[in-house]
Amino acid sequence: SQQGEEDPQALSIQEGENATMNCSYKTSINNLQWYRQNSGRGLVHLILIRSNEREKHSGRLRVTLDTSKKSSSLLITASRAADTASYFCATAYSSASKIIFGSGTRLSIRP
Amino acid sequence: GAVVSQHPSRVICKSGTSVKIECRSLDFQATTMFWYRQFPKKSLMLMATSNEGSKATYEQGVEKDKFLINHASLTLSTLTVTSAHPEDSSFYICSARETSVNQETQYFGPGTRLLVL
16 A cells, blocks of 8 residues: 655646645654656665655755655756656665555656 | 666557566566556556565556566566457556665666557
8 A cells, every 4th residue: 555645746847947845644654765767767866865864965955854744855956858757755663674565756847 | 767667668469369578677676566557647556566476466457367467577577468458558657666676766667558459
């Protein structure tokens, strides 16, 4: 079963704009991860944030985690055409447990 | 970085036949591997956790006799779809967790697209 729900389901923005995707989950977690998937391809791990962290950065990516609201957001700044992909959050109950994926956001960047 | 491969990348088979998909960790040992299924424009659904040297743990609703998993070595897990039917057509993705190192990180394979006619 899926742990997380993401919104929006689909997002289309102009190149250069920022894209924000949100993920909500239902139970307590140890960590939350964000992945990118290009159409018909495998997953690329973007960033992991632990339950005791509130914000993390990696290049143009910024992830926040609010455990009180059981939600996370992924911000992609200065978007590029190559950012067009599906983005999934995934949660883990413990550091070594299975991870459960959210429903995903399909991001399209218009040139 | 750690690499996980899957073979084949794409397979077409007739209804009623069995199909085996391999998942290999190329440069690390993986005690635990995971098998996911993904329908078009949908998320990944965890099917089972594959443990080296023991039986796989299946998620609720996944038929273990339909989806046979074998994890006979620290670098190889196989998923066999038995007596495949058109509804088994899907994108199957595996992931591997490196033994004894950062347990949080899973490395994903490129996926196998199965089409059952």
